Amino acid sequence: MSLAETFRFTDKVRITLPTWKSQRWMSPLVLILLWELGSRTGVIPPRILAAPSSVIQTAWGMLVSGELPVNMLVSLGRAAAGLAIGVTLGSTLAIVAGLTKAGEHALDPPVQMLRTLPTLALTPLFIVWFGIGETPKIALITLGTTFPIYLNLYNGIRGVDPKLIEAARSFGLKGWDLIVEVVLPGALPAFLLGLRFALAGSWLILVVAEQINASAGLGYLINNARDFSRTDVIVVCLVVYALLGLGADAIVRTLERHALAWRASFIKS
Amino acid sequence: MAQANIHTLNLTRPAAGGAAPVPIEPAVRVRGFTRRFGDTVVLRDLDLDIAPGEFVALLGRSGSGKTTLLRTLAGLDSAESGAVRTPDGRAVVFQDARLLPWKRIWRNVALGLPGADARERAEAALREVGLGHRLDVWPMTLSGGEAQRAALARALVREPKLLLLDEPFAAVDALTRIRMHELVLSLWRTHAPAVLLVTHDVDEAITLADRVLVLDEGRIAAEERIDLPRPRESSPLFLAIRRRLLRALGLEVAAPPAEGGLVAYPTGEALS
Numbered sequence: 001m002s003l004a005e006t007f008r009f010t011d012k013v014r015i016t017l018p019t020w021k022s023q024r025w026m027s028p029l030v031l032i033l034l035w036e037l038g039s040r041t042g043v044i045p046p047r048i049l050a051a052p053s054s055v056i057q058t059a060w061g062m063l064v065s066g067e068l069p070v071n072m073l074v075s076l077g078r079a080a081a082g083l084a085i086g087v088t089l090g091s092t093l094a095i096v097a098g099l100t101k102a103g104e105h106a107l108d109p110p111v112q113m114l115r116t117l118p119t120l121a122l123t124p125l126f127i128v129w130f131g132i133g134e135t136p137k138i139a140l141i142t143l144g145t146t147f148p149i150y151l152n153l154y155n156g157i158r159g160v161d162p163k164l165i166e167a168a169r170s171f172g173l174k175g176w177d178l179i180v181e182v183v184l185p186g187a188l189p190a191f192l193l194g195l196r197f198a199l200a201g202s203w204l205i206l207v208v209a210e211q212i213n214a215s216a217g218l219g220y221l222i223n224n225a226r227d228f229s230r231t232d233v234i235v236v237c238l239v240v241y242a243l244l245g246l247g248a249d250a251i252v253r254t255l256e257r258h259a260l261a262w263r264a265s266f267i268k269s
Numbered sequence: 270m271a272q273a274n275i276h277t278l279n280l281t282r283p284a285a286g287g288a289a290p291v292p293i294e295p296a297v298r299v300r301g302f303t304r305r306f307g308d309t310v311v312l313r314d315l316d317l318d319i320a321p322g323e324f325v326a327l328l329g330r331s332g333s334g335k336t337t338l339l340r341t342l343a344g345l346d347s348a349e350s351g352a353v354r355t356p357d358g359r360a361v362v363f364q365d366a367r368l369l370p371w372k373r374i375w376r377n378v379a380l381g382l383p384g385a386d387a388r389e390r391a392e393a394a395l396r397e398v399g400l401g402h403r404l405d406v407w408p409m410t411l412s413g414g415e416a417q418r419a420a421l422a423r424a425l426v427r428e429p430k431l432l433l434l435d436e437p438f439a440a441v442d443a444l445t446r447i448r449m450h451e452l453v454l455s456l457w458r459t460h461a462p463a464v465l466l467v468t469h470d471v472d473e474a475i476t477l478a479d480r481v482l483v484l485d486e487g488r489i490a491a492e493e494r495i496d497l498p499r500p501r502e503s504s505p506l507f508l509a510i511r512r513r514l515l516r517a518l519g520l521e522v523a524a525p526p527a528e529g530g531l532v533a534y535p536t537g538e539a540l541s
Binding site for chain 2: 168170171177182261262
């Protein structure tokens with residue numbers, strides 16, 4: 001190896017060592033270290049916020065004991081049930097209102113009116129109607145996911161290029177074939193956008209809905225922890241909420257990459 | 270100048286042995302067709318015949334009703350029964366290719382085709398228009414010319430009796446357009462559908478068609494039968510036909526000077 005090459009080699013090492021990835025992790029890491037330092041020195045008392053090290057310890061303990069997985073599954077089940085019903089309901093309403101004039105006149109005005117209600121404002125009414133079991137929780141999530149799906153899919157169906165529909169009609173497509181081959185695929189990007197909003201919404205509502213007298217679930221864990229000032233348990237649950245939210249978003253993005261592979265932005269990347 | 274009011278054909282074929290001529294059933298027959306949008310009359314008492322296998326070009330300014338006529342023949346615009354008769358097998362190529370972006374090219378061509386061999390037929394049609402290497406790509410990755418080739422394949426795979434071309438080459442570049450002209454002529458010779466080409470481009474009409482019609486205010490204002498052998502661009506008669514058609518479209522073009530003068534060769538003058 002020549003001298004010049006050696007120099008270039010050392011230069012390269014010096015430049016590439018702090019890559020953008022390691023740089024991006026740097027400041028959160030410093031913050032966590034400062035937080036740990038604050039806890040150790042007593043600046044942050046555990047009553048206010050548990051130390052990161054004790055949060056990790058608690059998380060491990062809850063994981064091993066099964067407390068965390070069991071309650072997480074309960075929460076996931078609620079979100080999934082509400083989401084499934086909401087997506088089905090929203091899609092059905094949007095397809096009926098999007099494809100037929102009669103459906104539009106019958107469904108669109110009431111849905112547009114109802115969607116202006118903040119879903120969580122209905123919590124007291126739902127408790128009166130459905131009691132304090134699983135039903136009001138799932139009903140709230142259903143309501144919160146129906147509207148984003150409806151709005152986006154309805155707009156998507158109405159926004160399908162009429163020229164494409166006309167072209168397909170000129171090749172003999174009609175009725176159900178036209179809907180399946182042209183209208184619904186054309187509305188799919190809008191539907192997936194709606195699904196993203198619905199997922200984000202279902203998460204938000206889940207957090208609140210779970211505080212309604214639950215006997216299981218992440219919300220129940222948080223409520224319990226609050227009563228005993230267990231800030232470490234609360235932080236563990238918050239982190240789990242965040243991770244589940246990230247996971248849901250990743251699922252939709254993967255769905256989009258496969259279902260919308262035809263779009264120019266995906267083709268290029 | 271052709272007779273402005275004779276645009277239906279005397280469709281007869283001399284029968285063998287000197288018997289009476291046998292009438293040929295036209296592919297398209299329009300009689301006294303009027304189309305209104307509200308108070309505006311777009312097509313006025315229109316008569317038109319297109320013979321099987323005949324290539325007809327339809328010229329006209331914007332708003333002359335030519336697109337409405339094409340859409341009527343395509344069945345995309347309602348027509349009262351009786352006034353318009355078209356064959357069952359019809360296919361349209363639009364100005365924008367109108368491929369479904371979420372279907373791969375061969376699926377676009379096979380759209381609505383019945384039968385288990387739809388894929389093979391679609392692929393054969395794509396190979397015929399020179400897209401055999403692009404069967405599986407997404408429409409958005411095609412160039413404008415390639416998209417129009419795919420649209421042509423999608424029309425031809427149905428073996429239409431009537432092929433309707435709605436300014437299909439207006440959005441492609443000049444070189445591609447020349448290649449597309451050759452392709453359309455060769456496909457027309459192979460499949461022999463009756464063709465109605467709607468275009469703004471007088472030269473394109475003369476280059477391709479057996480007969481050129483000029484539509485003005487909902488009526489056929491001029492007709493020009495073109496008997497020149499193809500390719501026609503270098504024929505001296507080309508310019509004379511071109512001048513007559515442009516005049517019918519309301520555009521006076523000076524006659525080319527006699528021998529000796531420097532003549533600028535007119536290229537692809539389009540009307541808008």
